[in-house]
Amino acid sequence: ICPRVDNYQPHEVIEYGGQPKTDFQRYIRLSRKDMLDYSFGDATCPEEGKLLDHQPLRLNQDDYDRVQQIPIKKGANFRDLPGVKVGANNIVEWDPEVERVYLKSGKPLVPDYAMSFIKGRSPKPFGRLWWDETVPTVVTRAEPHNQIILHPNQGRVLTVRENARLQGFPDYYRMYGPMKEKYIQVGNAVAVPVARALGYSLGRAYQGEVDAGYDALFVLPDSFTNIGQTGARARASSVGTPAGEVVEQ
Template identity: 50%
Template sequence: MENVTDILRFDKGSLGRYALSRLVHMNYQARVGIMAAGCYGLPQFRLRVFFWGALPSEELPEFPLPNHDVVVRYWPPPEFERNVVAYDEGQPPELEDAVLLTDAISDLPPVTNCESSDEMPYSKPPETEFQKYIRSRNYEMIGPDTRKQEAVLYDHRPHQLFEDDYIRVCQIPRRKGANFRDLPGIVVGDDNVAWRDPDTKPVLLPSGRPMVPEYVFTFEHGKSERPFGRLWWDETMATVVTYPNCHSQVVLHPEQDRVFTVRECARLQGFPDDYRLCGTVKKRYRQVGNAVAIPVAKALGYALGMASQKLIGKEPLMTLPPKFAYSNRL
């Protein structure tokens, strides 16, 4: 079973504790682990809670230890820190480097806010190990003859911004850390609270609305730097969500005036490029954002397979094979 870490935060973790108690009450062996998707080769942190359950006659699967370094973006409730799937502090692991945004999407062709094509050709070859894997996975699994087919990129289109938001996004500088605070007429105090400069006349859009909308000052009491934020090439996303809302999330492309496309979000979740999504653009984002990150599912599947073959010990954690993240043959 998988869920968000909020089940461990709400009401002192009563939801998570109840789920675990029900498994035990039904005579299942049970184990709880908190896993970060970035620890398995993705440029997003994405902390999630997983429950293993097994009958007394079966082997209870272990949780797979990380194989990549990760940029920590947030942490679970302190009382559940011992459930984080990680190496002990005195146990130095040999981890691969953290995967960054540039590792995942730098090879994708540029598109505009108005892009509506569901299919397009690639514009350049893969540049990183991640890109080679995400693009060639189907060839390795199906066979070399598929290389004769012309490679097609699916779902590389963004949620189209309305005119007001598009004008605002075009004013956000193309640099690391840029966000709504770079728009004209904003003052930031020593307490990191942003407000309108009372000595500056507000800039209006063609619609008559202000360039800087009021909600950026009320969101998190004006202390948030996320509205209209650009994610930079050497950074990672906190979590891929079901809708790229630039009003409250850092979802702007580093160098293009738009939110991340469906395909870019799919890559941040580990979906191979040959995995085609269905429905409206909004529904495709939701399919991607609601999914368990593919490398995490793969690692858990490996652990389940080892348990089913009774090839594990009695420890709660296991080590994955070398180069597991980019292997299709286990």
């Protein structure tokens, strides 16, 4: 499983924390060959068997101190910090009976932008994800100021690898570039299971293999793909993602 990591984890390649224990873990850790992935020919990953890109965006000290104080519970966010209360219409307001708390830097524990985000109605700033919840979206940024991206029980944002798993990327995919660009690569990508389903459907349509005996709506030009490889690769891409958790404990 994925080992615990702190706010700063400098290594792009590390060891797994143990053997896979669930169907999802076994599936997502399959090799390129076992996944029937021919997108890179017969190339193999030189770090096969290693965990890639399990690195979180390193928060500045103020944000890290804030994250450390977000309770480890379902639905936790900045509203659980001292001095904040929820008033009418689910709008946050300052609690006049609680003195405002400040960080070592002199900045407030609860920043003004969290209180005013979407006119005080949003629970997203410094929000924690939870094990049994569906992630709303995989974003291109990992800042916790206005989105729910904190790990369920660790004091950090989700790592690049955790985001990649949410997008259905097998573990052998490796991201490149600075940390922020890696998050962008994952967040802007079409989810891998979706891409495979589209590719499979396109392959079937190209071969005229559509449901209910109907003819294909259109025929691709001969130069579009190699006919000799279309059938095998289209069927190979039909491997589905089994149901299971998307973020490992």
